[in-house]
Amino acid sequence: MKLEQLFQLVPSEYRWLVQDRRPATAGEAAVMVDQLITLKEGFRKDEGPSDKKQFKLPYYHSQVRTQQGRGPAGENTTWRRQEVTGQVKPEEKMKCFQCGKLGHLRYQCNLFKKDKTSFFVNKVAVETKAELDTKSKSSPEVVPKEKQCLFILSNRPSEDYLEYISVDSKNIQGWRDTGSDVCIIRPEAVPQKYQHPTSVINLKGLGPVIPTQVVSLPIEYNGWKGIWDFAISSDIPYKCLIGNDLAKEVKNWQKLCEEDEDNFEGPTQEAICLPIHQDVGEDPESSSIITEIANKTEGVREILQEQKADETLKPLFKQAENTLESAEEQPSRFITKNGVLYRESKSLKTAGESEVHTQIVVPEKFREQLMRVAHDSPQGGHLGIRKTTKRITKNFYWPGMFQKIKEFCRSCDTCQRLSTGRDKIKAPLIPMPVIGEPFYRVGIDIVGPLCKPSKRGYKYILTMIDYATRYPEAVALTNIETSTIANALLSIWGRTGYPKELISDLGTQFTSKLMKKLLELCGIRHLTSTAYHPQTNGLVENLNKTLIKMIKSYSQQRPHDWDIKLQQLLFAYRSVPQDSTGYSPFELLYGRKARGPLDLVKEYWEASPAAEPVPVADYLRDLQSTMQLAKDITHEHLTAAQQRQKDYYDVTSKARNFNIGDEVLFLSPNRTNKLQMDWSGPWRVTRKHNQVNYDIYNEQLNVERRVHVNMLKPYVWRSANVYxxxxxxxxxxxxxxxxxxxxxxxxxxxxxxxxxxxxxxxxxxxxxxxxxxxxxxxPGRVQGVQHQIxxxxxxxxxxxxxxxxxxxxxxxxxxxxxxxxxxxxxxxxxxxxxxxxxxxxxxxxxxxxxxxxxxxxxxxxxxxxxxxxxxxxxxxxxxxxxxxxxxxxxxxxxxxxxxxxxxxxxxxxxxxxxxxxxxxxxxxxxxxxxxxxxxxxxxxxxxxxxxxxxxxxxxxxxxxxxxxxxxxxxxxxxxxxxxxxxxxxxxxxxxxxxxxxxxxGCIRPDSTKVKAIHQWPVPKTKKQVRSFLGLAGYYRKFIPSFSNLAAPLSDLTKKKNPNKIIWTPNCQTSMDRLKQAITSDSVLKAPDFDEPFILTCDASDIGLGAVLSQIDKEGEDRPILFLSKKWHSHECSMSTIEKECYSIIWSIRKLKPYLWGRKFTL
Structure with a gap:
């Protein structure tokens, strides 16, 4: 019993190692765990018990040894790491670090307990004078509990809590009290001009209520400057007591000014400028300021000139001129040396001592260069905001530098592409709708290839699960071609019926034209999860995990026969109640419990007589009531389970939103090496489907994806010097x-x-x-309409x-x-x-x-x-x-x-x-x-x-x-x-x-545009070819077989071809033929929807073409528009008859707005 209790306390990283050694008693197990912990971490000599919040097994081990009497004289013992052999021995005695005596530890020492109770505790209640006047005079010392606060003073002060605070530019020594909610100052520390109280509060201690005046003082504390309220009292041991109210304000301010170095949550207002992409290589501007240091004379002269010319530094020069010698006590001041403007700042090094830093005030011209050296250069190392700020502030200063450095680091392209923990912010969970009808919605997926194919050649498994009953299905497959999966799905649906909705991932087997056609014929709506977000189809993913574990357990004995036992493993899954529904999938689908091996054993041991047959009508009535009750209970359980999951998931989530046109980075889950960037982009948001799904487009890759918001983060452009x-x-x-x-x-x-x-x-x-x-x-002025942003x-x-x-x-x-x-x-x-x-x-x-x-x-x-x-x-x-x-x-x-x-x-x-x-x-x-x-x-x-x-x-x-x-x-x-x-x-x-x-009744191309096409020069790059094809393509409906004529030019724009094209005679011929085809004489007939249409189609080895026409009043066939398409590589292998048929189908689809619901001649 004790051994089992010990294993429950032992961390999992040690538990399995101890269990492998099979200890006989709890004492032996404790010794083994002690050895593992000391070998991994060890104990340092002359240290008290660790105050870290982790498993403290040595103390439990000593209790086990004392109870069993295995220690010397029944005393507790601790263990110390010895040689590499791992042997351990007990110490003779334990030593108290409080009193120095042997035989007990510090937490057991009476002096330690007395010292903890010897603190002077003063309860301070803060009340306004108006609140006191409304109280009863018979109970002036009654203080509401919600208005009580504590400050605790030790009778042996420690220098760790001594801090300096500047009151009206004068440093005084204060005491940081983590138990007080108010700041208190002694009367002699209040400057003369601020001795007029602004209000009155009441301090409640161990004695009666004490009315106390409050003054508002200008202070500087840990970099924070502002006006703060102090209660005046002479009952504190130091000139100032710093309470939690001021400490909390300063802490919040520091979070805003100096965020964590890797926090790139989103763009700030100044960081969003012209989107000029910055290279991450060597920047000549970042090194120019370093090269100028070689000539010190020129450097001093230039910095002096730029400081004088900088408008933002003129107020600082005035402050330096008005600085007196008595201002040395101030935390910071501006001075001039040899005409150069400096800033002197003091930082508290030890109690009563401060260290002075001299910083050059940097003019605006050199600020960006300094930030590039400190951050972008190899010596900068692309460190975060906090470290970059410390590196710069060591020697330099300029107004607003903390905000500028933060914006500069946030807009660093390299840093944004590197992954950090703060980048992976989860959006709130959106539960799937609860389905009440069996096989209304199903999820499918493919498992494999399995490392151990069966004897019959099966390497994959097609899995399917019903969202209402959690009923699973699985079929072993030899391949994952679309036709094979389609046949497997039809075999499953032959038993369960056709579902109305099907959820799958974006696998090519599920998104192919054959699968789309099958689902369309079966009347099934196809839903897909976003890229790299399998949580959308989480039910089938959990089924895959469980099924693989079951197959793995079975395949240890017969690794090549797992496909034979697949249905038996599914029976085990179907007959077990689900946590989310409270019923087994078999019960929810068939309305009765599955009769399994355990039921056979029970029937054999009981030898009970066979049950009397039930009439069909009674059975159907009971089945209907049972199914309805199970449906209601299941719906209630599923709703409660989803809410529990959402509450747990949303604890660390944060709602995020992107607008159409926003530029984002996309998390690349498939990195080939550790030096590859985690985030790719920037991508542009083109569509928002719901709260969490977006379509993004990359212009460089010409790729569009639908992704989950958890895979995105905003991209911040760095400002560029382009005017x-x-x-x-x-x-x-x-x-x-x-x-x-x-x-x-x-x-x-x-x-x-x-x-x-x-x-x-x-x-x-x-x-x-x-x-x-x-x-x-x-311009006029419209009334009643206004543009809003x-x-x-x-x-x-x-x-x-x-x-x-x-x-x-x-x-x-x-x-x-x-x-x-x-x-x-x-x-x-x-x-x-x-x-x-x-x-x-x-x-x-x-x-x-x-x-x-x-x-x-x-x-x-x-x-x-x-x-x-x-x-x-x-x-x-x-x-x-x-x-x-x-x-x-x-x-x-x-x-x-x-x-x-x-x-x-x-x-x-x-x-x-x-x-x-x-x-x-x-x-x-x-x-x-x-x-x-x-x-x-x-x-x-x-x-x-x-x-x-x-x-x-x-x-x-x-x-x-x-x-x-x-x-x-x-x-x-x-x-x-x-x-x-x-x-x-x-x-x-x-x-x-x-x-x-x-x-x-006619439509012609604009003659000015036609002239521009005819005068177009010979292109030299892909971009110029695309520009020509874009202008010519605007009038492609005027050109028969446009795709065939432009085929040599469109081939030049393929990805495999170089950016600088190779112009061949065939390309020149194609360009000339396009120019000749586009003339101002090209005329198309405006369609008359009251007259029948004529569709003419044709196909060749290069592509297909079509023309839509009508008979005019003179009986002539007049074209309305021309269509053409170039064959893709996989379409070139079609036979002639297939190409002809395909041209008809393609043309009708393209001309649907003209032909839909009308008779036409083909």
């Missing part, structure tokens, strides 16, 4: 504002079709005169401005002045700030842009849908009269919500400004404007379409067109919108709209 971006393309990463140079244009700028008759032109001019004030180059609880982001040269600054000032004159921007005092970026146009002029990307990252996405371009072109292309209207700087006509205007602030050298209207570049600007236009033009879809500020009006008769134009202009006037006259084209039979020439 001007030169772009060859008109479109860049930033949307922009470009001020007009000519304002107040009149209606003469409107382009009225010359094909109209004189009377028609007069009619349309009459409509324009009716709304003449709307045509202005000044939902940033949730995100902190303000203030990105630093980018330095620019003098001539560029003049351009910025001119643009800002024009926006101020128009009322587009106003001066701001916002805590938000975004930098401006200048982009050079192809004509060498500068475009004014604002970088709102940091703000966009914290903005909640507006999911308002945008129109599909093909639908707009096809609707407007059938008309006979078309007018296009373009709004004047459409975004600027939408006012900003007043509470969100500060978020649009941007910095220039001339000041801080914010937008009063919707600026270009915000994340949700297109959605807000499209919503506005759709609202203004609602109900006009039969003759009006709009994509952002491009509005198209189409009609089949002139009379209708005038009415439609009048209606649209009236709607725009009511909304308060203005129109840019120079971009309006009215009464056209064909017009340019969204890069196409539409009208008269």
């Amino acid at each position: 001007i971006v030169v772009s060859e393309d008109e479109s860049g990463p930033f949307t922009f504002w470009e001020g007009d140079r000519e304002l107040y244009k009149n209606l003469d700028q409107v382009d009225i079709s010359k094909e109209l008759t004189q009377s028609q032109r007069e009619e349309i001019v009459g409509v324009l005169n009716k709304y003449g004030k709307m045509f202005s180059d000044l 939902n940033t949730n609880d995100a902190a303000p982001i203030a990105s630093p401005p980018y330095r620019v040269t003098g001539n560029i600054n003049e351009c910025i000032e001119r643009e800002v002045k024009e926006m101020l004159d128009l009322g587009i921007i106003v001066s701001s005092n916002s805590p938000w700030a975004s930098p401006i970026v200048l982009v050079q146009k192809p004509d060498k002029t500068i475009r004014f842009c604002i970088d709102y990307r940091p703000l966009n990252k914290v903005t909640q996405t507006d999911t308002y849908p945008m129109p599909r371009l093909d639908d707009l072109l096809e609707r407007i292309g059938r008309a006979q009269f078309i007018s296009s209207i373009d709004l004047t700087k459409g975004f600027w006509q939408v006012p900003m919500a007043p509470q969100d205007q500060p978020k649009t602030a941007f910095r220039t050298q001339g000041g801080l400004y914010e937008f009063s209207v919707l600026p270009f570049g915000l994340k949700n600007s297109p959605a807000t404007f499209q919503r506005l236009v759709d609202k203004v033009l609602s109900g006009l879809g039969n003759f009006c379409v709009a994509y952002m500020d491009d509005i198209g009006i189409f009609s089949n008769s002139w009379e209708d067109h005038l009415k439609h134009l009048d209606i649209v202009l009236g709607r725009l006037k009511e909304a308060g919108l203005t129109i840019k006259a120079s971009k309006c084209k009215l009464g056209k039979t064909t017009t340019k709209y969204l890069g196409h020439l539409v009208g008269g």
Whole structure:
């Protein structure tokens, strides 16, 4: 009995070693455990009992020996590590470290017990004067328990609790009392100017209540500076007593300022800047400051000049000039030596002594270089925030350095990719729904390959478990091909019926087209777990674990016959009650207990007569009631079990959320070596499915994955010294504002079709005169609609401005002045700030842009849908009269919500400004404007379409067109919108709209775009090839067999090919043929959905092609669009008839919007 109790106390790391030696008694087992512990850790001489919270077996061992009388004279003995042989011997006597006598230990010493009770305990109750006045005078000493606090003073003070605190810049010696909840100061330590009490509290000790005055004093304690309340009392042994209230405040502040060195939880407001990726190799800037040290004379001169020029250091120079000699007692001060600014700080070394550190105050120019040397360089070692801060503060100082160092280390690309314990933060558990119907939802998985195949060649096991009854199924497999798994599933479902939902991982066997087709035919909804997150299908994972353990136990005797006994092992699993349900899977499925071997033994021993037969009706009635009762109890047990699991799991969890567009790092679970980075990326969040599942995309790898939030952490970009971006393309990463140079244009700028008759032109001019004030180059102002920026609880982001040269600054000032004159921007005092970026146009002029990307990252996405371009072109292309209207700087006509205007602030050298209207570049600007236009033009879809500020009006008769134009202009006037006259084209039979020439039932490519394609130079890199294919592909519906023509060019962009392409004659031929195929004469017919369609398909060795067409009024077959596809490598092996059939199926799928529900000719 004692031996079993001892084994329960012994840690598991020692228990199995002792059990292998088979001790006969508890004393022998205790000796063995003592030997193992002393061999592993040992005991140091002349030390008292360890106060660590771990298993203290030597004390228990001594008790066992005393009870059995095996120690000398029945006394307790301890053991000491001896030679390498492991032999041990008892000491003669035990020595007390309290009194020095033999025969007992310190905790048994009477002096130790007396010393513990000799502390002076004073209970302090804090009450306000008002609370005392409301109390009864008969019981002034009654103190509520919740208001009691303790401070404990020892009669033998230790220097460990002596700490220095600065009161009004004067250091005094204080006592840190961990038992007191208030700070107390002696009257003589209170400065003269602060001796006016601010309030009164009452201290309750062992005696009566003592009213005590409270003063508020400026203090500095352990780096914390501020105003704190102190009670004044002369009953303390030191000048100041530091209580738990101040200690707690300082501790919380230190956590905020100096977080753990490996805590990279997320980006801060200053750390989010331009996403310029930093290399982790040798940085020449980080070593430049070191090379300058070689010339000390030049170094001193330069540091002196930079200090004088730095605006942030001017207040510090003033402090240094006002510093007196008496200020040496201050904890820190600024001084100048030979013109160079220094900071002197004192740190408490021992009681009564302090150490002085002299730090050079670093100008802003060298701060980033210093941080790179201290952190990024090989000598820096990419250590954490705390150690990097200590390394820099040893010799250098600048204002706000702790925050800057923290942001610099957080944004280190290398450190973010290294795994730390704090990175693996679990999201709260989301329980699976409780299923009440058997085989409504099942989970499947594959186990194997097993290291010991059976004689019949089985190496894998397909496992399946029912989520309602926990009933398992398993089938041995020779391979894991999709067809084999499909047959195994059909064999299982032949016994259980088809489930409605099936959960699996992302294995290729479960996601293949064959499996998808099988599940579709069986009416089964397929659910998949996210990558590297098997917890989603935890039931089947636990089944796999249990089944493997059972097979392993059985295979020790017959390792190659495990497949024969598989069903018997499943019977063992099915007949045992589950902890979560309270019933066995067999009972929940069949409504009765399984008759197993133990039941046979019981029946044999009892020899009871056979039970009388029960009528079928009674049996069914009893079975129904039993199943219903079991279902209710199971549901209750499952709900309770899930709640227990969630409560236990959520103790260390933390809710996290990512927005669409956020950049994250993805945990790589399959590392090939220890030097490989744990986190990969950055990836971009493209979709949020629920609270924990996200779709992420990597542009470099061109890979998209669905992952669990536990595999993600935010990525912090490091700020970059880039101030001007030169772009060859008109479109860049930033949307922009470009001020007009000519304002107040009149209606003469409107382009009225010359094909109209004189009377028609007069009619349309009459409509324009009716709304003449709307045509202005000044943006209007919409009423009743405001743009809001939902940033949730995100902190303000203030990105630093980018330095620019003098001539560029003049351009910025001119643009800002024009926006101020128009009322587009106003001066701001916002805590938000975004930098401006200048982009050079192809004509060498500068475009004014604002970088709102940091703000966009914290903005909640507006999911308002945008129109599909093909639908707009096809609707407007059938008309006979078309007018296009373009709004004047459409975004600027939408006012900003007043509470969100500060978020649009941007910095220039001339000041801080914010937008009063919707600026270009915000994340949700297109959605807000499209919503506005759709609202203004609602109900006009039969003759009006709009994509952002491009509005198209189409009609089949002139009379209708005038009415439609009048209606649209009236709607725009009511909304308060203005129109840019120079971009309006009215009464056209064909017009340019969204890069196409539409009208008269035809759609043509834009001639300017066609010209750009014809003038495209020979590409030299993959990127240039992709650019050409992208522009040409925009008009691929005009080109028959586009994929066949572009095949040689698309082959150049394959991953295996080098970035610098090899241009062959075949490539040149392909490019020439594409240019010839894209001409302004290419014409497509706008579809008429009242007429039948004709689909023509064909296939070749390179790819397939199709054309959708209709018969026009003249009886000719007119194409509507062309389709083409290049064969994949696995599709090239198909036969000719298979390729022809596949081309039909593929074409019908692609043309579903045209052919669905309609008859067509193939």
